[in-house]
Amino acid sequence: MLNISNHPTNRDEILKDLSSYQEVMGSHATRKFVFLLSGIFLMLFIGLFLPWTQNIRARGTLTTLRPENREQSINSVISGRIEKWYIREGQLLSRGDTILHISEMKTEYLDPRLVDKTKNQAVAKRASVDAYSNKGIALDQQMAALERNKKLKLMQAKNYIRQAVLKRQSDSIDYSTTLINLEIAERQFTRQETLYNQGLKSLTELESRRQKLQAALNKKISAENKWLASQNEYINAQLSLGAVENEFNQKIAKVRSDKMSALSGEMDAESQFNKLSIQQESYSKRSNFYFITAPQDGYVTKAISGGIGEIVKEGQEIFTFVPSNYNMAVELNVRPLDLPLIQEGSKVRLQFDGWPALVFNGWPDMSFGTFGGKIVAYDKVARNGTFRVLIVPDEDEVPWPSLLRLGSGVYGIALLNNVPVWYELWRQLNGFPPDFYAKDDKETKVKK
Known part of the structure; x- marks a missing residue:
């Protein structure tokens, strides 16, 4: 084995004899590559100190803020036989419009007088x-x-x-x-x-x-x-x-x-x-109750029992109904780990399915195609391992698209504290929860 560490003169002579070394050291492209890697590492190092907005991400669906505006099932109050439908599915109805006629079938009620x-x-x-x-x-x-x-x-x-x-x-x-x-x-x-x-x-x-x-x-x-x-x-x-x-x-x-x-x-x-x-x-x-009418302005979305002459029982679901006038809201499912970070009035960025958007989780100001929202309520009891959070449009942001429909998917990002990128990487590697901040009248307090 050749030892060149203790003999500088011999080391130089030997290196000169190595053709590979001569080719590498003599190449200008290699030097540029080294400079490029050094610049990239320098930029990455600087990037570690850039601000990063911590957030909570969750999936959800579009719903309404008030319960009476959501899709509802219309049931038959009495037992009877379907005689006639006066509408079709998807037709816009006004409150009080006749939808269905049911005739009597019990013997004690058959007398017309x-x-x-x-x-x-x-x-x-x-x-x-x-x-x-x-x-x-x-x-x-x-x-x-x-x-x-x-x-x-x-x-x-x-x-x-x-x-x-x-x-x-x-x-x-x-x-x-x-x-x-x-x-x-x-x-x-x-x-x-x-x-x-x-x-x-x-x-x-x-x-x-x-x-x-x-x-x-x-x-x-x-x-x-x-x-x-x-x-x-x-x-x-x-x-x-x-x-x-x-x-x-x-x-x-x-x-x-x-x-x-x-x-x-x-x-x-x-x-x-x-x-x-x-x-x-x-x-x-x-x-x-022989004539079922529209409870409010809306649409009949699906007829469950539709055949003429079909028997419906008392309390049986006949069709589903969706109101036409409602206040849109978003329902997000948040993990129990993230629930303590949720507060009423907190800001949320929303991405709706079917609407193109470019999202940067850590830099919400650089994202486009997202819409603003505000948390108004959240469940106090978990359902299926998650907590439901209700979000309404933020009045200070761009209005939500008018073509949104109930039940569409939503991707929500709840914005939290601003921290350096290196801190966020360190937190993610260790599996720590995001920082939580609460504002009062005088100062912003950070709670970890």
Whole structure:
């Protein structure tokens, strides 16, 4: 092996003998190539210090901001049979335009005069309610009259009792008087009889005293009969008072029972009337479901059940409908790792499928064919491993194309912090998340 490191003179001589070395060192193209590589490396080195805009990239679709403006399924409220279509798919409709006619198929709704007959039943039941109400009013009036009569009859019976008490007292006094008179007559007769036996009085005077004694005894018996009769009248008056009270209580109780029956009948009739009214309203509303109309201005995109005579069930999807007036929005699916970097109001660059664009991820100002957007909302719960982010057009940017259609694909770039290129390469090699910045009123804070 040739060693030329320790002998400079020999090294030069040996190198001169090498023809390859002579050819390479003598070529001007080689020197230019070396200078070119050096310039490229210098430019790459300088490029490492250029600014780079960090971003989050995600795929999504075009949608609408408000739920009622998105594609919706129109279902049949009732079961029925398809009779006629009044439109074709893709036709522009105004709100209220008739789309489809469905006929009835349930036997309980086949009567064409079902609503009118139910209404007549409700009217008749309403009259029954009024009749029961009037009967209750009449019973109230009857009860009031019975109460008044009871009060008068009781007053009359109490007066009879009072009269009987006074008469009994009067007869009692008369009876007591006859007892006293009888006692006096007996003593007078006894004295007269004693004097007669002694010869001091005549027989005529004795018989006169005996006659007076007999008269006093007769008065006593008569007064006693009257007194006993007055006592019976008092007892009868008390019995009459109880009988009057019992009689009117029975009548009033019967009237109250009739009133309760009337109230029960009225409430039952009211319940049936309400039931019939509900049925009438339901039948009337059901008749409105035979014709399906456009809920708003829009297009029928696809008929699910389209055949004439085809049976549709209650709640079955018939066709899909897309409104014609809506506010366009973008729905991006963001990874959970990038969700903490998403904020409402953040700027987003969007590239729509079918629209030519040249995108530089790190230099959004140099990209063209993209459109501006602004984040307005994002889901708080992940679906299928991603979070949904809603984006609307940025009012300060160029308006989105008017020919965009719902469901088209979108490529979104959420702009974050500006960092050097070398830092971004270092972050990508290490798998670190992008930097996040939040602005306040005074300064911009960088959070890592």
